[in-house]
Amino acid sequence: MASDDGKVKRPQQVYTLVVEVGRKSGDGLPDKATGAALMIYASGVDEAEAVRETVAILKQADLAPLDVSGYGTLDERIEAGDEIPDEERALMQRALEENSVVVAHMTPFFD
Numbered sequence: 001m002a003s004d005d006g007k008v009k010r011p012q013q014v015y016t017l018v019v020e021v022g023r024k025s026g027d028g029l030p031d032k033a034t035g036a037a038l039m040i041y042a043s044g045v046d047e048a049e050a051v052r053e054t055v056a057i058l059k060q061a062d063l064a065p066l067d068v069s070g071y072g073t074l075d076e077r078i079e080a081g082d083e084i085p086d087e088e089r090a091l092m093q094r095a096l097e098e099n100s101v102v103v104a105h106m107t108p109f110f111d
Helices: 047-060 074-079 086-098
Strands: 013-022 035-044 064-073 101-109
Touching: 013 047, 013 074, 013 086, 035 047, 035 086, 047 064, 047 101, 064 074, 086 101
Parallel strands: none
Antiparallel strands: 013 035, 013 064, 035 101
């Protein structure tokens, strides 16, 4: 597939990311939480783009991203032996169709 400028357009893929966030005023985390881990499905032409888009969106949402770990695409996770439940696959498909970032799960951290 070529774009209007004649360059080959790379297809969007969905990447599984885990983002650790710290505290920030207005972040919506529980009062006693010291931060949180977010399981995210993010679309991008590569993992770097998915990470950049995710961090930008989290910052817009008044969260304070500290660290991002990438776990690859659906195919890469399957090759690594991960079992991906249907509900996870549905969220990944939504991220792909909407070209978006989907927060699948949030785990607050407490001291």
